Amino acid sequence: MQASPEREIVTVTTTVGSRSExxxxxxxxxxxxxxxxxxxxxxxxxxxxxxxxxxxDAEVRLTIKTLASALPGLQALLGDKHPYDLPQFVAWPGQGSAAYADWVRAAVRPAAPGRTPAR
Structure with missing residues (x-):
């Protein structure tokens, strides 16, 4: 797969202690x-x-597919809503197929700079 900005997605992981969380x-x-x-x-x-x-501890991992532009809002949301004092926030860039990356770009709607994401 050839690297291209149009195919860039970001995967973030965090963990919590229960399925309901x-x-x-x-x-x-x-x-x-x-x-x-x-x-x-x-x-x-x-x-x-x-x-x-x-x-x-037993944990449940969340694997989050997003865009780099959504990382500040995602980190803020986890800081606000995550049950742990220090939530895991590990992100790495990747390349998806053109169709998958298009879908991610269409689905992710990060807040504009200076605005808080919808809650």
Whole structure:
């Protein structure tokens, strides 16, 4: 696949502790126009250090398909609505097929600079 700006999409991941929390975030993200798709993956176990102690928790991963222009609004929404004190926000660019990238561009409606996304 040849890299082109027209095919650029961004994938963001975050995790939460339950299916209901994941569903609530997914709906909020889509309602705000900040992603074309949010996939939920259950059955994960995260091992991490928090406040100096080793932790282990069951989590649900959200994989969010969006555009670079929506990242500030998405990060703000997660900061506001995410149940964790420090939400995971990991984003990486990618290339989709022309048709898929067109669909993502048509579905994502990030707020204009200086405006808060719809909630």
């Amino acid at each position: 994941a569903e609530a975030l997914a709906h909020a993200i889509l309602e705000a126009g900040l992603a074309a798709c949010v996939q939920l993956e259950e059955g994960l176990t995260s091992y991490y250090r928090w406040e100096g102690k080793a932790q282990q």
